[in-house]
Amino acid sequence: DGGITQSPKYLFRKEGQNVTLSCEQNLNHDAMYWYRQDPGQGLRLIYYSQIVNDFQKGDIAEGYSVSREKKESFPLTVTSAQKNPTAFYLCASSLDGGTHNEQFFGPGTRLTVL
């Protein structure tokens, strides 16, 4: 099956801990994205990558870090510097970085800080 997967589905973190969210795609897409969604709100872009070994900050990158060492993988680390990390995190990919392409979304990871 082709698609985009995220793991884990639920993640609990103690304050002060870093956690890494996984995102993998087998669609052979060049571009990948991380979004944050808070209750009743739309998606806010954290980081995006248009090609392997390159990524750019989105609108709310502070307290987050990413890497893009492989085309299929775009992990997101939520660091202790992120003051309010409890949210629903969505990963997406598209054929390339052009906005004429649809984005394919993973099922999401719900992160809760205890």
Added chain:
Amino acid sequence: SQQGEEDPQALSIQEGENATMNCSYKTSINNLQWYRQNSGRGLVHLILIRSNEREKHSGRLRVTLDTSKKSSSLLITASRAADTASYFCATDAPPGSNDYKLSFGAGTTVTVRA
């Protein structure tokens, strides 16, 4: 930055009725996309309309775009219980921009009553 804003925030209709929601945006665009999100899941792409198009159909979906008013509408005809979801519009950056990001609105939550 979030450019698209959906209206209304929430909509409740009877099965078989039509549902209409609107999206307004601030700056000119190349494309506008509509996505659906079932509760707790990732987003699914519905339709993309280009700035030089005025109307587009896909099954029971009809999307219009009025660039002079900077607005778009999504019509779902003959609604079904399975249409219960949140619907988001996503706009891209103005033509000529090097910005390849999409901006999502806060969404319209549609509930279809049996």
